[in-house]
Amino acid sequence: MKRRNVAAIAATLSAALIVAGCSKNKGDDGAGDNGQYETRNSLIGTAEDSKGPAPEMPGGRKGGTITFLQNNDFAHLDPAKVYVSTFSATANLIYRPLTTYKETLLPDGSIEMRLVGDLAVDPGKNVKNDCTVWEFTLKDGLKYEDGSPIKAADIAYGVARAFAPEAAAGPHYIQQWLAGDKNYNATYKGPYNGGAKVPPGVTVDGDKKITFTFNSPHCDMPFAAAMTTTAPVPEAKDTKEAYDSVPFSSGPYKIKSHTRGTSMELVRNEHWDPSTDATRHQYPDSFVWKFGSDIVATTNRLKTDEDPNMATYAGVDPAQSAAIWTDPALRKRSIAGSTQFVWYLNINTQRVTDVNVRKALNIAFDKTHYQQLNGGPPAGEIASTVMSPTTAGYKKFDAFGVPPAGDPEKAKTLLGGKSVKLTYAYGNTPVGQQIAAAIKEDLAKAGFDIELVAVDAERYYDVIGDKANKYDFYISGWGADWPLGSTIIPPTLDGREITDQGNYNSAYFDNAEVKTEIDRIMKLPVEQAAPEWAKLDQKIMTDYAPVVPLLYDGAFSLYGSNIGGAYLSKVSGCVNPASLFLKS
Amino acid sequence: MSGTMEPMVTETAGPGVAVMAEIPEAEARKFVGLSPGKLAWRRLKRDKVAFWSFVTVVVMFVVAYGAPLISLLYGKDYTTMNSDLLDAYGRPLGYLNGVSGEHWLGIQIGTGRDVFMQMIYGMRTSMTISFVSAVGAIFFGVVVGIIAGYFGGWIDAIISWFIDFMLSFPFLIFAMAAVPIFANVVVGEAKEVPGWINASFLIMVFLIFGWTGTARLVRGQVIGLREREFVEAARASGAGPMHIIFRQLLPNVWAPILVSFSMAVPAFIAAEAALSFLGIGVLEPTPDLGRLVGQAVATMQLDGMWMYLLVTGGAVFLLVLAFNLFGDALRDALDPKSSR
């Protein structure tokens, strides 16, 4: 699961889910944009796609300083620890992984996303064609901020660092695949304290070639390689703990200063060669991050256009989002659209075994009311599928054919008129409380008798992730780490993923038919698998209804009037700083 | 509010018996020959502010505890979510925050519930919590104060240090940290937490921090009384500690205790509202004033929502003001010297 800023996760439980759409400055109402993701020629790009320089942004111009407002500092900038999407969006300015996503703005305002080679010349070579051995070759002319060349061994060292227990905050995909074990650092604990500089399963051939060998097939490796785990770290520059604040630059910008919790300044890295980079730009002279501006303050500053060169990753203050959403002048200075996140009502299938009750919940649930309580359309669009519209192969369907506001009468019929007593658990926040009260009232119309249990918001995911929990249904969100069904359906709906605690499959859905289907699709090449995931999504919803999809999480944030090149990145779910420029 | 929550029992120049002081006190004392109780009642009756604050307090009681009846007459309840009266973004339709003949004070943003009903039910919550806390805190304070004052010595030393210790606790910070912990420890899982349990967490926090002021006050009074003739006399005639405490000491400290109580109630109302404002306090669906203000502050920038802020914040203000004024008047009446 891709993590949004932790604060944002808390906010979703508390305030509003913010986001949706993806168009650049369309300035219209922004609702109903989700069709734009549906067609994709090719998800994985070629070596040609991977060549620099990146096509100029329309109107792109060099110079100036862009200021980002943010409440908290980036908890991590160390490539081994970066996981939260805003961290990686920023890290994307500073260092480069093996592969990356190339987002092309199409004339109709939509975005075409393609995985391309970043440091590597292409998105990886499936050496044996069985997805067990992946080989990456580095481009020529790659340099660090001090002018020294980027070597394959540095990437191996970067991956090795990710094995260190101290760096456990980052994603674990590649480590687990290399180790062939979920507990990836049981034996190899990184290059520290005498450990090998190259992790087991990785081989470095000269300065340009790095190979990853896995015990089992992992066709998603090109996508996993787009995470910061594969960013190069020269051993000599590894400052360990301090690296988290000031990583060594291989990208278009380098860190000039970083005062924790106060500010960070990025300036141009003169040794970065645009001809080696297919996705990044280097328009502003510098970026400045100012920390300590909360969501209300940030919204007010951007709303008044106090400084036209300002931008933020943060969403709009939920209390004001409606007013800003409906103000055409402000909408022109905003990015809005769906992110990779989807919010669900998980039905605990261990407890609610009657599929008709689950279907009745799907039918009776008033999603419009839920959306309204979260602040209306800016919070996100009403969902009906497990997979987000940003997923490759996404296909819209509605398994029950009821209006978004639900159909309590129909649900009542399905329940046979009997009263069903269920327990709803929710994270204890002001909006969480209101939503709970609303759910109780709305579902009562269909004959449900709902008991409300407040759970400490911070422990919420622990509680619902406990297999033995005593609740019948609860809300949670899921965001894919890369835009494939393989990071959505297997982790959340595969019965084999269920453990005693820390479950993502918090519907505890365990179905043989679905498991077989998952195994089949997992072996397919990425391009073929995409539509199959969508089909499975529809099958699960129609036949088993283990969840009630609620909203496709919406991103909605403002930026200053002098900022150009802003669009909602499908990769991060927020603005992409690497494309921004100042208009004057 | 400040770090501690000790109800204010100092000063205040209320109206009332002000002019007396000009005459040398010895002379003033001579010609007022009424009993203290009668005198207090006379002063209280004559004090217009006291009268009106008392009326306000009574009205608030009636409104808060008669809320179900008012709900019946008004034709609305505090739970119904009028989502049809909200736009797609959850904002109330119509004027201000949805003020109409149907909903006199408008409806809540987001949920669409009637603000007037939420408010008077919220008042009931606030007042219940404050009263129970005040009764408990004063009782606890009196007991500790009497023990410390009466027995003196090392018992007094320990209690006095403990009071200092409690007063050094940053109340607000501690309450923020402790309330969720109480909730976790006391309530088992998979059970809907009834409103009263929730409220009792707050009451518990108020009890823990609220007794110190009274204890200090009573301790001081008791130390003063302990050596007085009538107590000495009772002791000399062989009366036990219980007799002395209940028959000799308590009757003589009831006035400051009453004043303490009258000042503790508004202090707790304000503290409860502050905690709820910060999101620590009673939960939905139990209505609460501080939480309403919190929502109003968060949304005050939206068109017409100032009304929501004014109504909810004003309610807290009036509630505290009325209780404060009444407490002041009571204190002035019971202890004219305090209002020099």
Place this chain on the structure above:
Amino acid sequence: MFRFLIRRILLAVLTLFAISVVAFGLFFAVPADPATTMCARGCDQVTKDQIHARLHLDDPIYVQYFDYMKGIFVGREYGAGDWKRDCPAPCLGFSFRTDEPVMDIVKRSLPITVSIAIGAWIFELLIGVTAGVFAALRRGTVFDKLAISLSLVGAAMPVFFFAAILLYVFVFGTGILPFPEYVPISKNPLAWAGAFILPWLSLALINAANHSRLGRAQMLETLSEDFIRTARAKGLRKSKVSLRHALRAAINPIVTMAGLSLGGLLGGAVITESVFGMQGLGMQTVTAARELNMPLVMATVLIATVFIVVANIVVDVAYAALDPRVRLS
């Protein structure tokens, strides 16, 4: 004097110690696992175990407490080997949330809280004491009645309501002031003051009520004292009687209250910070308490307690310095 101070400080240390024990015990009694807090959702058991090992979370609580206190006085080390982290004294641990040294968080949020508290304190004393003293001197006049009424209003006004009204009137309604943004005083004193003017006013006007009530009552009390009559009988002019004699004698309780008020402000600026969106220590505490970020909560509780305890000592010393009758022994 010296012996009094020593005893007072020892007592304060005992209080601090007791509070640290209670706070530590309470916060660590929370059922939530700090490791979960540290890696949010998506935390696998491996990661949790590693966090536990690194923060010694599996040690008995008294060992953890001892280590924590040791860290404050002599510093401590987290982890071992190449990634060993040094946390020099005074070490308040690392934030469960961001892994940042708590000391760093304190260092950057304390100035905000101190700015709010000191500024508000100065304003509230200026406004409150002046109003109270003048009300007493002009007793029965319109000014006196106004001061009494306003102080009654102030005493009943919830800070969050008043702060919101100020914000609405000066920022959102009229746009006279921009939305407050913290600027260090060292960078731009004017911008600093501009950012804090509303927080100051919102706290000062409300707290001034207490000072003016106390100031008025104290002045009235001293004005009726015999020595004031003596001073007038000497032929002193009224202004001198009021200021040199009456105010001098009334100042002690006012100073006491002022000291306690400052301690309270430093520990209780939370609501103001919350309304104005300032990342002071108070807001850090609210967030930390909500996130069960215990090291940060612990630190803020300790710091707030230190403020209150120190304020108490300072008040006692000031009392002795101001009143020749008080002997500190």
Place this chain on the structure above:
Amino acid sequence: MTTVTEAAAAAKDTTDEAPYLEVENLTVRFKTEDGVVRAVDGVDFSVQRGRTLGIVGESGSGKSVTSLAILGLHNPKSATIGGRVSVGGTDVVGLSEARLRKMRGKDMSMIFQDPLTSLHPYYKIGTQIVEAYRIHHDVSKSDARKRAIEMLDRVGIPEPAKRVDQYPHEFSGGMRQRAMIAMSLVNNPDLIIADEPTTALDVTVQAQILELLADLQREFRSAIIMITHDLGVVSQVADDVLVMYGGRSVEYGSAAQVLRSPHHPYTWGLLNSVPTLYGSAEEDLNPISGNPPSLINIPSGCAFNPRCKYAMLGDGPCDKDVPQLAPVASDEGHLVSCHLPEGERITILNEEILTSSHLQSRSEETDGE
């Protein structure tokens, strides 16, 4: 400073005959919530230089209010002052605060009852005396300090140079009163009002203080008003005596007249209620029964009538008409306000009062003076 003292003394010699202080028909009323308090109601008296007037009465009889009225220390907002008060020829009733202020401390000065509360607790004794001196004398601080030490020495405080830097709470009661006197006399005032200056002191110290005052009076020829409820003190120091009751003067005359042949039942009561050294221990004291009257509700007629053994009630005038202060025909200069016919008063005095050992001994004491 001796030059100043001598000059002042010389100046005083020339104005010997006319009374320095004249009070005519003085009334002081306070408005309170409970009604109007008639604290002083039509009082007349005068004092010459070098002479001492004793004002006697219970608490609440209006003694202290009278003295504060002379200094103009009542709050004009709550107190209404009527009548004429002439100090050294200046009428001080209705005089501007600024002019009054210049007279206070210099022309008229006051020694207060309780020196502990009447001295500022936070200032050193010296500072307070220096302040009093510098208000009326434009001298440097060091000169004023010398004067303060001199005054402390003069009132009999040992080691004055050291004591000058001490705080009131570091002084004993008697020393404090001496310091108070030093402060009051630092400007050589012509009129000294001493409000129960010895009440709080033990007998030995009391005697010393009275002695001191007498000495100082001899030296400076000041007029002194000695307010007290202690007839012993009065008999010791006063030339004239004014007895007050319920805000009015009930008897006025020379010390010998009032103390040896009192004509007012209240004065009799006062004399009877005082124990003396010469009284026998077995003999009961005879306190005046009842309480002093409420000044809001002064009894109709003679204010003393509810407590008066000899009151002529019913048909008599005592509870109907307010008696006027009238001369005693048989005793020149002796004034009394009583409805009892003079003959009857003399009879009672001779047959009941003078036979009591109290008054006997008291009279003897006065004789000895």
